[in-house]
Amino acid sequence: MQPFVPVLLGSDVNVYGMARSFHEAYGITSVAIGKGRLGATSNSRIVSVDVVESRLEEDDVFCETLLRFAERYPSDTPLLLVPCGDNYMKLLVRNQDALRDRYRFACIDEQLLMQLETKESFYGLCEKYGFAYPKTMTVTVNSYQTAEIPFAFPVVIKPSNSVAYWNCRFPHKKKVFIAEDKSEFDAITAAIYGSSYQDHLIVQEYIPGDDSHMRVMNCYSDKDKKVRLIALGQALLEEHSPEGIGSYAAIIPVEDRQLARQMKAFLEDIGYIGFSNFDFKFDSRDGQYKIFEMNPRQGRSSFFVTAEGYNLAQYLVEDVLLDKPAECTIANGETLWTLIPKQLIFEYVEDEELKKKARQLLRKRKLCRSLYYKKDRNFRRWVYFQKNQAGYFKKYARYFGNKGLRD
Numbered sequence: 001m002q003p004f005v006p007v008l009l010g011s012d013v014n015v016y017g018m019a020r021s022f023h024e025a026y027g028i029t030s031v032a033i034g035k036g037r038l039g040a041t042s043n044s045r046i047v048s049v050d051v052v053e054s055r056l057e058e059d060d061v062f063c064e065t066l067l068r069f070a071e072r073y074p075s076d077t078p079l080l081l082v083p084c085g086d087n088y089m090k091l092l093v094r095n096q097d098a099l100r101d102r103y104r105f106a107c108i109d110e111q112l113l114m115q116l117e118t119k120e121s122f123y124g125l126c127e128k129y130g131f132a133y134p135k136t137m138t139v140t141v142n143s144y145q146t147a148e149i150p151f152a153f154p155v156v157i158k159p160s161n162s163v164a165y166w167n168c169r170f171p172h173k174k175k176v177f178i179a180e181d182k183s184e185f186d187a188i189t190a191a192i193y194g195s196s197y198q199d200h201l202i203v204q205e206y207i208p209g210d211d212s213h214m215r216v217m218n219c220y221s222d223k224d225k226k227v228r229l230i231a232l233g234q235a236l237l238e239e240h241s242p243e244g245i246g247s248y249a250a251i252i253p254v255e256d257r258q259l260a261r262q263m264k265a266f267l268e269d270i271g272y273i274g275f276s277n278f279d280f281k282f283d284s285r286d287g288q289y290k291i292f293e294m295n296p297r298q299g300r301s302s303f304f305v306t307a308e309g310y311n312l313a314q315y316l317v318e319d320v321l322l323d324k325p326a327e328c329t330i331a332n333g334e335t336l337w338t339l340i341p342k343q344l345i346f347e348y349v350e351d352e353e354l355k356k357k358a359r360q361l362l363r364k365r366k367l368c369r370s371l372y373y374k375k376d377r378n379f380r381r382w383v384y385f386q387k388n389q390a391g392y393f394k395k396y397a398r399y400f401g402n403k404g405l406r407d
Contacts, residue, residue: 001077002028002029002077003026003028003078004028004077004078004079004080004317004321005028005030005031005073005077005078005079005080006018006019006022006028006030006031006080006082006313007030007031007032007033007066007069007079007080007081007082007103008030008031008032008033008047008082008084009032009033009034009081009082009083009084009085009088009091009092010032010034010083010084010085010088011032011034011035011036011037011038011040011041011049012038012040012041012084012085012300013040013300013339013370013371014084014085014298014299014300014302015032015034015040015041015047015084016040016041016044016047016370016371017302017303017306017370018030018082018084018298018303018312018313019032019041019044019046019047020046020303020306020370020373020376021303021306021311021312021313021314022046022313023046023373023375023376024306024311024313025311025313025314025317026313026317029045029046029047029048030046030047030048031047031048031049031050032047032048032049032050033049033050033051033052033053033056033065033066033069034049034051034052034053034056035052035053035054035056035057036052036054037049037052039384039388040371042380042381042384043378043380043381043384044376044381045375045376045378046373046375046376050069051065051069053065056091057087057091057163059091059094059095062091062095063095063098063099066081066099066102066103067098067099067102070102070103075102078104078321079102079103079104080103080104080105080316080317080320080321081099081103081104081105082105082316083297084297084298085297086162086163086295086296086297087162087163087166088297089113089296089297090113090117090163092105092107093107093108093109093110093113093296094110104320104321105274105320106220106221106222106223106273106274106275106316106319106320107273107274108271108272108273108274108296112270112271112272113296115270116270116294116296117296119136119138119160119202119293120138122293122294123136125266125270126291129262129265129266129269130262131262131266131289131291132283132286132288132289132290132291133290133291133292134156134204134205134206134207134281134290134292135150135151135204135205136202136203136204136205137149137150137203137204138160138200138201138202138203139189139200139201139203140200140201141193141198144189144190144193144201145186145189145190147203149182149185149203151205152205153179153180153181153182153185153206154178154179154180154181154206155178155179155185155203155204155205155206156176156177156178156202156203156204156205156206157176157177157178157179157185157188157189157192157201157202157203158175158176158177158201158202158204158246159192159197159199159200159201159202160199160200160201160202161197161199161200164196164197164198164199165197165199167196168192168195168196168197169195169196170191170192170194170195171191172191172242172405172406172407173191173195173242173243174242174243174245174403175242175243175244175245175246175247176245176246176403177403177404177405178206178403178404179404180404184404184405185203187405188404188405189201191405204292207281207283207290208283208284208285209281209282209283209284210350210351211235211236211237211238211349212234212235212236212237212349212350212351212354213235213281213282213283213284214234214235214238214248214279214280214281214282215232215233215234215235215254215279215280215281215282215289216232216233216235216248216251216277216278216279216280216299216301217230217231217232217233217259217263217277217278217280218230218231218233218275218276218277218278218298218299218302218305218312219231219263219267219275219276219277219278220274220275220276220312220315220316220319221267221268221272221273221274221276222273222319222326223273223319223320225267225268225271225272225273226268226328227263227264227267227268227328228315228319228326228327228328228329229305229310229312229315229328229329229331230260230263230264230328230329230330230331231253231304231305231308231310231330231331232253232254232255232256232259232260232331233248233251233252233253233254233301233304233305233337234251234252234253234254234354235248235249235250235251236249236250236251236252236338236345236349236354236358237249237250237340237344237345237348237349239339239340239395240395240396240399240400240401240402241395241399242399244395245403246279247300247301248299248300248301248339249338249339249340249344249392250336250337250338250339250340250344250345250358251301251304251336251337251338252335252336252337252354252357252358252361253304253308253331253332253333253334253335255330255331255332256289257330259280259289260330263278264328274296274297275296275297275298275302275312275316276294276295276296276297277294277295277297277298277299277302278291278292278293278294278295279291279292279293280292298312301337301339303337303368303370304335304337304368305331307333307335307337307368307370308331308333308334308335308337309331309333309335310329310331310333334361334364334366335361335366335367335368336358336361336362336366336367336368337368337369337370338367338368338369339369339370339371339392340389340392340396341389341392341393342358342362342367344392344393344396345358346358347396348396348400371385371388372385
C-alpha cells in the first residue's frame with residue numbers, strides 16, 4: 001500500500017499536472033474527486049477519478065462526499081488533500097474544520113481568503129506592499145449602463161466571481177473580454193448581465209503588449225507561514241479559445257530576484273499558507289510589472305515549475321506530511337513547457353529572441369508537455385493527446401486575437 005494518498009479535487013489539466021508531480025517524486029498514484037470527468041485525467045495509470053458528484057460545490061455535499069470517501073482507507077493512512085481550482089479551494093477553506101481529522105492539507109483561513117479574493121482589498125494590499133496594478137473599477141448589474149470609465153479604452157472586462165461566471169451561458173461568451181470603445185463595452189456588459197451572472201464585473205485598463213509580456217509566478221508557503229518556493233515564468237503564448245483566454249499555453253522560466261524578494265515579504269507578512277499563483281504583465285510604458293490577480297492555489301500551468309526541476313508535490317509533502325524544514329528557493333531552471341504543439345509557438349510568437357530561446361531549449365531536449373508522460377502512455381491516452389493537439393491548430397486559426405463579443 002502507498003505510504004500516503006494524494007486526493008486531488010478536480011479533473012482538469014491542473015489535476016493531471018499535480019498527479020504527474022506526485023508520480024515523478026514518489027512513484028505513487030493519485031485519486032481525484034470532481035464534478036465531472038475530463039479528458040486530461042481519463043484513461044490514466046497515475047490518477048483515477050474515483051468520485052463524480054455534480055453537487056460537489058454545495059458545502060454539505062462537499063463534506064459528506066469527502067468524509068465518505070475517506071472511509072475507504074484505514075484511519076492511519078494519510079490522505080493529502082489538494083484543491084486544484086478556485087471553487088474547490090474556497091470549499092476547503094470554509095469546511096476545513098470538518099475535514100481536518102481525516103485529511104492533511106495546507107490551507108489559509110476564511111478571513112484571509114476573503115481579503116485576497118475581493119479586488120478592492122487585494123489591491124489595497126498591493127499598494128501597501130509596493131506592487132503596481134492596472135487602473136481598475138468595478139461595475140454591478142445596477143450600475144453598468146451608466147458607469148463612467150475613468151481611464152482610456154481599450155479596457156479589459158472580467159468577472160469578479162469566477163465560479164458563478166463559469167456556470168452562466170450567453171452567446172459569444174469568453175473567459176475575458178477586451179472592449180475597444182464604449183459601444184463595445186455596452187454590448188459586452190449587457191450580454192453578460194443578460195445571463196444568470198449577476199455579480200460584479202472588473203473593468204481594467206489594458207496594458208499594451210502581446211502574450212509574451214505576461215508573467216506567471218507560483219509559490220509555496222509552509223505551515224509556519226514561511227515561503228519555500230518562488231518560480232517565475234514568461235508566457236510565450238496564451239490560449240485564445242473563448243473558454244481559455246488568459247490561460248497560459250507555453251512558458252519558459254525566468255528569474256527576477258527583486259520581484260521574488262518582494263513577493264516573499266508580502267506572503268510572509270500576511271501569514272499565507274499553501275500554494276499561491278500570481279499573474280503579472282510587464283508594462284513597457286513604465287518598466288513595471290502590473291499584478292492582475294492572486295489565486296490561492298497552484299496555477300493551471302504550474303507543472304512548468306515541476307518541469308524545470310522544482311517538484312510541487314515534493315514541497316507540499318515535505319511540509320505537511322514529513323515536517324521537514326527548508327529554506328526559500330528561487331527557481332532558475334531551464335525548460336520549454338507547453339500545452340500546445342510546438343509549431344504554433346513559432347507561428348504565433350512575434351518576438352524573435354523568444355523564438356530563438358525556444359529553439360535553443362528544444363535543441364537541448366528541454367521540452368515538457370504536461371499531458372505527454374512516458375510512464376502514462378496507452379492507446380486511449382495517445383488518441384486523446386493527438387486529438388487535443390490537433391484541436392489547437394483549429395482554435396488558433398479561428399480565435400487568435402479575438403477577445404470581443406463575436407466568434
